[in-house]
Amino acid sequence: MSAAGCPATCRCVRGAMRIAILIVTSENRERSVRIAIGSDEKTALTDALEDWLRAHHFEVDAFGALEPGRDDAWPAVGRDVGEAVARGRCAWGIVCCWTGTGVSIAANKVPGVRAALCSDAQTAAGAREWNDANVLALSLRSTSIPLAREILDAWQSGTPTRDAALAAMIDRLRST
Numbered sequence: 001m002s003a004a005g006c007p008a009t010c011r012c013v014r015g016a017m018r019i020a021i022l023i024v025t026s027e028n029r030e031r032s033v034r035i036a037i038g039s040d041e042k043t044a045l046t047d048a049l050e051d052w053l054r055a056h057h058f059e060v061d062a063f064g065a066l067e068p069g070r071d072d073a074w075p076a077v078g079r080d081v082g083e084a085v086a087r088g089r090c091a092w093g094i095v096c097c098w099t100g101t102g103v104s105i106a107a108n109k110v111p112g113v114r115a116a117l118c119s120d121a122q123t124a125a126g127a128r129e130w131n132d133a134n135v136l137a138l139s140l141r142s143t144s145i146p147l148a149r150e151i152l153d154a155w156q157s158g159t160p161t162r163d164a165a166l167a168a169m170i171d172r173l174r175s176t
Helices: 044-055 074-086 101-108 121-131 145-157 164-175
Strands: 010-013 019-022 033-039 058-064 092-097 115-117 135-139
Touching (some): 033 044, 033 074, 044 092, 044 145, 074 101, 074 135, 092 101, 101 115
Parallel strands (some): 092 135, 115 135
Antiparallel strands (some): 010 019
């Protein structure tokens, strides 16, 4: 702790008020972000998705067939991943089923979830940026491993710029 009672990584600006500014250290940068991933089937694609997440220093919460001893159907997978994201346990999620449609529908039933079925990197980037999507849905049938890596690169580097007016419209749709 510094003399001002702040952590060693903090520098205080002196004036009429003290304002603490956190200096990011390498220790802070190494902290992992938790991601939820679920599928109704364990495949080479789901293995590659989990490998990509771990290689990019994400912590992984697995659901459905990706969780040892479980084999949930796609509605439960979508719900469980959606709840992990909506409750703040995970920063974002990935859901998979044969077409990707079923798990995206199920995830979108969870309040606070904005699941997007993405079949290319540009759609994934747009879903994050313009729609503030927080769950990525992928098709086990039509998504190759190299394509999934491109989609994940675009998804995780996207910066949400959620338009408040459009967000309010979406929230009103949910309440009707």
